[in-house]
Amino acid sequence: MVACDAIVVGGGIVGGSIAFGLARAGLKVVVFDEGDDAVRASRANFGLVAVQMKGAGNPDYHRWTRQSADLWADFAAELEEHSGIDVGFGRQGCAWACLSEDERILKVQQLEQIRAEAGTLGFDYQLLDKAEMADLVPGIGPKVVSGAYTAYDGHCSPLYLLRSLHRATLGLGGRYISNASVDRIEAAPNSFTVNAGGETATAPKLVLGAGLGNTALAPQLGLDVPLRPQRGQLLVTERVRPKMAFHMGRIRQTAEGGFMLGTSNEDAGFDVGTSTGALSAVAQRAVDTLPYLARLRIVRAWAGLRIMSPDDYPIYDQSPRYPGAFAVACHSGVTLAAAHVLNVARHIVAGRIPADLACFSSRRFNVQAAA
Amino acid sequence: MFKQLPDDNAELVTVIIEEQSVKVPSDYSVAAAVLANWTGPSRTTPVSGAPRGPYCMMGACFDCLMEIDGVPNQQACMIPVAEGMSIRRQDGARGVEI
Numbered sequence: 001m002v003a004c005d006a007i008v009v010g011g012g013i014v015g016g017s018i019a020f021g022l023a024r025a026g027l028k029v030v031v032f033d034e035g036d037d038a039v040r041a042s043r044a045n046f047g048l049v050a051v052q053m054k055g056a057g058n059p060d061y062h063r064w065t066r067q068s069a070d071l072w073a074d075f076a077a078e079l080e081e082h083s084g085i086d087v088g089f090g091r092q093g094c095a096w097a098c099l100s101e102d103e104r105i106l107k108v109q110q111l112e113q114i115r116a117e118a119g120t121l122g123f124d125y126q127l128l129d130k131a132e133m134a135d136l137v138p139g140i141g142p143k144v145v146s147g148a149y150t151a152y153d154g155h156c157s158p159l160y161l162l163r164s165l166h167r168a169t170l171g172l173g174g175r176y177i178s179n180a181s182v183d184r185i186e187a188a189p190n191s192f193t194v195n196a197g198g199e200t201a202t203a204p205k206l207v208l209g210a211g212l213g214n215t216a217l218a219p220q221l222g223l224d225v226p227l228r229p230q231r232g233q234l235l236v237t238e239r240v241r242p243k244m245a246f247h248m249g250r251i252r253q254t255a256e257g258g259f260m261l262g263t264s265n266e267d268a269g270f271d272v273g274t275s276t277g278a279l280s281a282v283a284q285r286a287v288d289t290l291p292y293l294a295r296l297r298i299v300r301a302w303a304g305l306r307i308m309s310p311d312d313y314p315i316y317d318q319s320p321r322y323p324g325a326f327a328v329a330c331h332s333g334v335t336l337a338a339a340h341v342l343n344v345a346r347h348i349v350a351g352r353i354p355a356d357l358a359c360f361s362s363r364r365f366n367v368q369a370a371a
Numbered sequence: 372m373f374k375q376l377p378d379d380n381a382e383l384v385t386v387i388i389e390e391q392s393v394k395v396p397s398d399y400s401v402a403a404a405v406l407a408n409w410t411g412p413s414r415t416t417p418v419s420g421a422p423r424g425p426y427c428m429m430g431a432c433f434d435c436l437m438e439i440d441g442v443p444n445q446q447a448c449m450i451p452v453a454e455g456m457s458i459r460r461q462d463g464a465r466g467v468e469i
Contacts, residue, residue: 139469238444239417239464257417257464292469297444299433 002175004028006205006348007194009182009217012042013158013333014340015209016165021345022207023172024082030201031169032194034213035179039229039270041211042333044304045158046234046262047254048247049335052094052125052150056110059117060359061313065332066121068339069152075338076156082168087160088255092246094153095128095137097144097289104146111148125150138243143288155247157255158334165337175201182210185220190324207348208327211307212270222321224362225329229270229305232263233278235286237296251286251293259293261286264303272303306331309362316344316360318353326353327362373406386456395452402428402435402448405458413437413447417464436461 004027008019011033019031034040051069055062069091076089098104108127115123126132126149133147134140166176180197185206192206208214208225218225239257250262264278279301287294307329309315314330326348330336347353353361381396386404395404402425405413412422414436425435428448435447440457443465447458 241464241466243467243469292467295467 002030002199002201004030004175004201004203006030006207007032007192007201007203008207008209009185009194010208010210010213011166011176011178012040012209012211013045013162013165013337014042014211014328014330015207016042016162016169017333017337017340018207018209018328018345018348019169019174020079020082020165020172021341022205022348023169023174024078024341025345025349027205027349029169029172029174030199030203031174031176032180032182032196032199032201033176033178034181038181039212039272039305041304041307042158042162044232044234044272044302045334046232046260047155047158047161047252047334048094048249049089049091049154049156050094050249050332051152051335052096052148053110053249054332054335056113056117058311058313059114059119060356062114062118062123063121064314064339064357064360065335066152067343068336069154071338071342072154072156075341079161079164079168079341082171083164085160085164085167087156087164089154089156090245090255091151091154093149093151094249095133095246096148096249097133097137097140098146098148099143099285099288101145107146107148137248137290139290139292141288141291149246153247155252156334161334161337177201182213182217185217187221187319187322187325189322192322192325205324205348205351206326208325208329211329212305214327214329218327221325221327222319223317223325223327224366225315225317225327226310226362226365227315227329228308228310229268230308230331231266231268231271231303231305233266233274233282233301233303234263235261235279235282235298236300237261237293238299240296248289250282251289258299259286259296261293268303270305272305274301274303307333310365314360315362316353316357317362318351324351373409375407384452384454384456386452386454386458388458389460397452399452400428400448401437401439401445401450401452401456401458404452405435405437405447412460414461415463420463438465 319325
């Protein structure tokens with residue numbers, strides 16, 4: 001039996017971020033994680049620190065995303081100090097390409113709405129006509145009718161991020177237990193015991209950061225974390241000398257040189273297979289945007305499952321029945337990693353989710369209809 | 372470095388490896404031709420510039436990438452030699468013309 005300060009269930013980017021955040025605050029952390037066969041969004045991730053397309057209609061979410069994007073450079077530097085790993089973070093912005101008049105109209109509406117809702121936070125963006133897009137993005141295709149640029153956005157290697165979170169947590173005295181699928185949690189207020197992977201740990205705090213696995217575990221802790229999988233399929237090309245520092249939302253060039261191309265949005269249950277139809281559409285859009293990509297070979301295709309709540313926004317909760325038990329679930333584990341490490345972990349240490357994050361409680365899904 | 376199996380009846384083709392004309396059996400892969408006429412790394416890696424050569428010889432490891440007849444990043448172990456073929460080292464990441 002390992003007595004520790006906090007148990008984290010889930011060792012992906014979200015669980016790993018919380019674990020690192022708790023460890024850097026001085027807590028002794030034990031992470032229980034599944035094995036290589038886990039459904040793991042962190043290993044399928046596109047790697048965007050995405051702001052431009054986040055939060056139209058939900059200013060709280062836009063503000064939260066912006067806060068994390070603003071913290072990302074400091075977070076990446078601290079993570080590298082602890083782990084020795086450069087996650088390749090760069091904040092060169094996002095140049096979104098519109099491929100039709102309909103897309104242009106929707107993009108303008110989205111950006112105007114975010115700005116209108118942002119209040120004093122503000123929201124700076126540039127709408128670019130065809131010629132301005134051609135100046136900004138060398139090699140842009142004739143089918144691109146317009147674009148939009150925001151400077152808030154960035155990207156990184158999600159695989160290096162995952163690895164560095166683990167290494168940093170271990171370096172701070174944390175323990176990581178793999179092949180440890182958790183299906184039962186013994187819970188009492190401020191007292192939790194997990195037995196999995198041949199290890200038993202007990203702690204006054206427990207955090208669910210297990211992606212889609214949270215839904216099944218939450219009721220044992222008096223929490224409600226309704227999530228559904230949404231499949232996204234991606235492609236990556238052979239490595240090419242650097243062409244593009246910013247990302248384009250659905251195209252980014254990695255630090256190593258490959259172009260990642262995304263992505264589909266499908267309801268496919270827990271099937272992480274790929275399909276030629278969805279991948280053809282991904283490739284076609286990429287080539288319509290940057291025709292030179294057609295001369296590059298695709299070296300890999302894969303799919304991942306996004307972690308979607310009923311309204312697609314994150315869930316942060318502490319159990320009213322079992323104080324000390326928290327749930328953290330979101331689709332945007334990379335974008336929000338900085339906020340999870342530097343803010344959410346701090347709130348978990350303090351034992352209280354503050355009022356400005358109360359809007360992300362899953363209680364929002366249980367509003368009674370008026371008679 | 373490698374000894375070739377004796378085959379007196381092998382039909383030979385001439386390929387050009389980094390400006391050097393060499394004769395190799397016509398049923399060789401490019402990777403085999405390069406190993407039989409080894410003069411150094413067949414590529415350097417895109418990220419660290421580490422020297423590499425053909426390894427798995429069956430299309431899995433991607434360590435034998437070379438520029439073949441002007442096309443970069445070809446898997447040399449999966450492509451048969453042909454008369455007059457130009458074979459060049461793949462130095463780091465390829466470029467792409469816009």
